[in-house]
Amino acid sequence: MQGSDLSYRGMNVSVIFGFLKTILAIFKKYRSNQMVFAWDSKKSNRKLLFEKYKSNRRKNLTEEEKEKLNESFTQFTALRMAVLPSMGFRNNFRKTGFEGDDIIAAITHQTREDEVVIVSSDHDYYQLLGSGIVMYDPKKRKELDSAWFEREFTITPLQWAKVLSIAGCPGDGVPGVSGVGVKTAIKYLKYELKKDSKPYKNIKNHQKEIELYDSLVRLPLQGTGKFEIKENRLSEKNFWDNFSYYGFHSFMKDEGWSDWVDFIGNVPF
Numbered sequence: 001m002q003g004s005d006l007s008y009r010g011m012n013v014s015v016i017f018g019f020l021k022t023i024l025a026i027f028k029k030y031r032s033n034q035m036v037f038a039w040d041s042k043k044s045n046r047k048l049l050f051e052k053y054k055s056n057r058r059k060n061l062t063e064e065e066k067e068k069l070n071e072s073f074t075q076f077t078a079l080r081m082a083v084l085p086s087m088g089f090r091n092n093f094r095k096t097g098f099e100g101d102d103i104i105a106a107i108t109h110q111t112r113e114d115e116v117v118i119v120s121s122d123h124d125y126y127q128l129l130g131s132g133i134v135m136y137d138p139k140k141r142k143e144l145d146s147a148w149f150e151r152e153f154t155i156t157p158l159q160w161a162k163v164l165s166i167a168g169c170p171g172d173g174v175p176g177v178s179g180v181g182v183k184t185a186i187k188y189l190k191y192e193l194k195k196d197s198k199p200y201k202n203i204k205n206h207q208k209e210i211e212l213y214d215s216l217v218r219l220p221l222q223g224t225g226k227f228e229i230k231e232n233r234l235s236e237k238n239f240w241d242n243f244s245y246y247g248f249h250s251f252m253k254d255e256g257w258s259d260w261v262d263f264i265g266n267v268p269f
Contacts, residue, residue, distance in 0.1 A: 008247030015075035016083060016246060022138055026119055027263045029136070033232065036091040036107055038100035039080050045097035045223070046216050053216060054173050083242055088234040091227075098224050101125070105219035108133055110226055117143075124169070126153075127160040127219060153182075159189055165214035166203060174213050177206050234264045 006014035027033055046053045058066060084092050093103045101124055108116050108128050118125050121137045129135065129146040136143050149157050166185035168176020176185075180199050187193045193200040203210070215222070239260055243251045250256055 011246070012071055012075065013246045013248075015072050016079055017248060019076075019079055020083075020248070020251070022119075024259060024263060025138065026117075026136070027266070028259070030117060031266065033234065033263055033266050035089065036104070036227075036229065037080070037084060037089065037093065038103035038107075039076070039092075039094040040099045041094060041096050043097050044099075045221060046099075050174070050212060050216055052173050052175075056173050083246075087238050087242055088232050090230040090232055093227055095224070098221060102220035102224040103227065104128075106224045107227055107229070109220070111229070124164070124172075124217065124219065127157055129157040153186060155186055155189060161214060161218040162189060164217040165210050168213070169217055172216070174216050176213060177202050177210065236261060236264055239264060 006017050044053065080092060095103060104118060105128055116133045118128060118135045119138055120135060121139050125135055126149055129149050134143055134145045146157050163182055163185045166177055167180055167182045168174050179202060184199045188203055251260060
């Protein structure tokens, strides 16, 4: 393994290495390996509702950036189809037409009696925060809950999807109402906008569009369904074989390996 790209035997394995490293960090923080992995489908049902949905994702990328993105997708596919299943992770979901966001939201809704940690820095998940449901941002190493959200935005998490439908979600190509941002959308929902103001009139005049945008940003998308959570079948041999195959020698050193053995042994089913 060498260089900043973490290549081994001609394979770029940086994404796989970083992904597994994050898994171990999450275990150390929450002492549970009861993990669910959710992946986007290539086909998008949202595009059937709104053609421009996520159409700007690759628009301004250079050829080098596109190549690196494709390389990352290749490694994520390896994680989904080979690495995680061979390690014994059985809750590895993908559904045609739906996003990983939809799967996570559906599972969150169906496991309301359990404590759930959504590991992501995606603001779309704010709408799922609630009793026993928190977000952990691995980049900022910060946990976010509904109390934090209400202090930050002065509304409830249940209102967040409506905010996005009005203010838009640029990363997903959802335009929202022209000239209206998050703060203005929140004021509208709190009845703090003057009825003779331009933003108020713009919002009122675009209710049909807002309804469409709401269907795009609200999680989960209709029809996502339910998912059966299965018991993991983790084993030291399977982990060791994968680490050896990808050249993850830092994971295989005595100190690092003891962390993974601890991880493998903590299956709370």
